[in-house]
Amino acid sequence: MPSIPASTDPTRAGAADGAPATEAVLRLSALTVAFDTPGGTVTAAREVTLAVARGECLGVVGESGAGKSQLFLAVLGLLPGNARTQGSARFRGSELLTLEPAMLDHVRGAGIGMVFQDPMSSLTPHLQVGEQIAEVMVRHRRLSRRQARKRALELLRRVQVADPERRLRQYPHQLSGGMRQRVMIAIALSGEPQLLIADEPTTALDVTVQAQILALLAELKRERGLALVLITHDPGVVAGIADRVSVMRDGRIVETGAVGAIFRSPREPYTRKLLREARGPDLAGDAPHSSPPAPAAPGAPPALELAGVSVRYTIGRGWLGRRAKLAALSEVSLELARGEALGVVGESGCGKSTLVRAVLQLLPLHAGRVVWMGRALGGLPRSALRSLRRDLQIIFQDPFGSLDPRMTVGEIVAEPLEVHARDFTPAAHAAAVAAALSQVGLGAELASRYPHELSGGQCQRVGIARAMILRPQLLACDEPLSALDVSTQEQILTLLGELRRASAMCLLFVSHNVALVQRLCERVLVLYLGRMMELAPAAALYSRPLHPYTRELLAAVPVPDPDIQPARLERAGRGEPPSPLTPPSGCVYRTRCPHAAAVCRERIPAWEKLPDGRYVACHRWRELG
Template sequence: MSEPNASSASPSTNLAEIKDLSVSFITDAGSIKAVDGVSFTIPRGTVVGVVGESGSGKSVTARSIIKLLPETATTSGAVMLSKRDGTGELDVLSLSGEDLQRMRGSEAAMVFQEPNSVLNPVYTIGWQIEEGLRAHGMKDKKQLRAKAIDILKKVGIPDAETRVDYYPHQFSGGQKQRIVIAMALVLNPGLILADEPTTALDVTVQAEILDLLRLAKDEFGASVLIITHNMGVIADLADQVVVMYRGHVVEQGDVEQVFYHPNHDYTKRLLASVPRIGQQLVVRDLDGRAIEREDDWRDQPIAVEAKGLTITYPGHLMQPDFVAVDGIDFTIRRSEVLGLVGESGSGKSTTGRAIAGLQKVSGGSLKVLGVEMNGVKERDFKPKRADIGFVFQDPGSSFNPLMTIAQNVAEPLIVHGKYRDVAEAREYVGDLLEMVQLPRVYMNRFPHELSGGQRQRASLARALALKPSLLIADEPTSALDVSVQAKVLELFKRLQAEIGFACLFITHDLAVVDMLADRVMVMHKGRIVEHGDTEDIMQHPQDPYTRKLLASLPVPDPREQRAHREQLHALLAQG
């Protein structure tokens, strides 16, 4: 007896076919169409990259393939998924109940963007991997555990026999993403749907995850649909590319055709927005003249000076103290941009917070605008706080959601006594928003009513409200789409040239640093491993860690990226 909704046709060359798919959502404001007439195929044994910016409909399209949509969604069109064993195909949108449950995991599985939203903190990762196997009929406890250990080994989790009993909080971000991929692979599905699987990861960890998805295709024989806004990731992994914009497919083809001969203007804009090593960022005025700083930063006085700076976090529950920053030396001159690069846990954000007076100094010396921070009392440092601006990585969490944009931006002005209230500061706040290219009408909106890029601009306006002489920018563009990131970086460079503030720009993206920074400082495990002029470090890196960082950065060029990947594997082989 044939399975419901499955045909008995011979195996197709395509694993999945999306035909004229449309998805709408019912909201209080009426029906909103998120996906409009999308059609493309996923051939067997290939990686298809769906690329587009936030709101393009790419995640909704991927979720439709396994019918993982909320009840408010209405769909039309068809999603045909060929069964892995070649016995026919499933009409996914017509599946329900047990048929849908059987299909998920065994025929197609999803890897979500944020592993913390998938992994249950109260269960071991072994139990969570076994849960999928139990749902598909496996009951033997020894067999379940053996399967979980085996898949953890395959995705590169060290000491899998022991760590199968660990909880999610005992793993790093990259390891948690590997575990989520293991959960998707354990039932050996024919299709892996990976939704922005590398967005929040360091470049070296990102390279490892991309290798793992490549393994899913080569060793497990799965097709992979990867959703991303990173064109470098697409160049590294994809065989075919689908470009989405405002719910429509605007271009599709093999990876070389899309990268080297793009047809649609949107694809061309996406490719042009990607930061690359060696690409200079030049901002111009209305007459087309390049905007440059009036004075050479090398001749300016020192704004920040660290000598043997050490920052230690005390241990708890018999754990030893953790040295986050280990005896580093550096300076930042007025009107200079110093790029601070390193992976998560390298100590770069801790360094930035110490400069802003948000983290105590444990040892050595740190002078900020003439104030020694080692042992400083708040009453002595408070007058200097008005001279320091801070741009946070996630403006959504740094803004008060109950306050309007005007109230949020005006807050430091009121705290430091420049204005009595928001009404008095309103004209100046409007000027600040226009300076960061946001219309004055945005003053009355709340943070959730702005896009990510607009919130980041408002965050920059707030940081510059008191006209600081020192700005600390902590990963200010890491969560933005590439075209929005390009606009924010251009705005940042323009304001820095016009105002001339000293800046510590913290990031893990070397291409962004190359566009903005005068000098680069590379941190690894609390220490500075390389320090010098940006061009020298980027073109002639001396430290193996810096070379590994550069080789891990995916470039938006498929041919160049292949050579790049081989270089990275050679560096890793050397240890």
């Protein structure tokens, strides 16, 4: 393994800021993690050496498959039976790799806390939140059930969960993604650990909640003197919270240093590449990924038209058989020209995914109509809709839930051909599948594997290949990049742009990452609680947002600059949107808006078209500038 210059030696925890090496809470020395598979030995981490001190945050950054998660699962003894480790992992001086199972279990509960990437799969679905937090304290701190429940309530308050008394009695599926992640942090803190390992804790969260979670972790680190390891594929996530950064590639640490040094003057070409991709066009000076096709002729009808589209859900059943009505989407009207890319942004629960499903007729409309190429889709026979769906494809958000676990990758990608292109020969099928996999950066050898054998990022690329294999005229992308690292995001953005140029394909691109939307789409629609807040050309919206909510979203985007990002985290908004079951009167954003006035409570703002072609729904946009 190449030697590391003394100035950035990762074995010296805090060496970058003068802290003595003896303060290391966790120290890894030449740690190797490998797996025995039928195809041979697969090495996930190679001779990794690093350390983290009390009160320090170490950011571990790298692409999917770099070995970040496997490295720290090895530290916690959570690897499967076919795993082998070599080297050393010491926690407060004690070797973890040879620790007896009972002692290691105690360390996991009381010494080291872990926050996993997907809180929904990490939380027990049939146990109330309060029970799951209390369980750790009963087991590892010997508290009574009553004491543990009281402490659980205090922890929920500390991690800023709204209405904690009620949340204690709820189940994971009743919470939003941001609340579930806060519960995971509360569970990790319940054993009063000295080290907290957070594995991609904000990947699936929208930008405002992501900023809140990162601000919370920074507060906890300062308040408790925690040693914090933050694992992520996004350099912007560590810029505002990390003291030092280790960059991983192909199982190795390629560079370690103080956060300022890594971001301002990285030594390694790979680190420079990661930062360039994370900064995007505004900071890196790159051109947008999308050069749109030639504009439609003046007066040409839109390819897609939505007129007054509303979607209502009937949920729950209360006393006397009453059901609640949820307005998921309210009076959405817009047009999409042939070859145009429209971005749809907003927080979780704002109606983005509902809009996509309404366009594709995957759920019934309460009101309004959807017109595709001059043809109203509502009321079409099932056979006619089935035929149209060759041209209308979707990429789903959940890379695991959207793939059939019983089918191989090749069968999954070929499935649209089986439905819509039955005249293809087996050889043509195989060639089309190989080409589709290659387009999204996957090798043909993966065609024989099953989804559980792939990473989250690889599964997401399989879903994209499946949607693209028919070369659709409208591609609806529902958070297609949320599970991907920045390099793979770049690849997919470039691919989507190339497909648009080649086929004049329409793109409906849903994302909570407003920075990504800017790089692909000509126009951007901002939704909040199912209502349109603003619709504008991307350049205008990002340079001069009119709606206060748009400004909040843009302010929450993580910036890969340690001189800027810490202050942005300190200004992160608190709280979540109101329940869509009981939306505020007047403007639905008024309860979070710093500029709300009496008129905002009394009247719903009009959807106003401005002379420059943009739209906004705000009573006070003129005076706010």
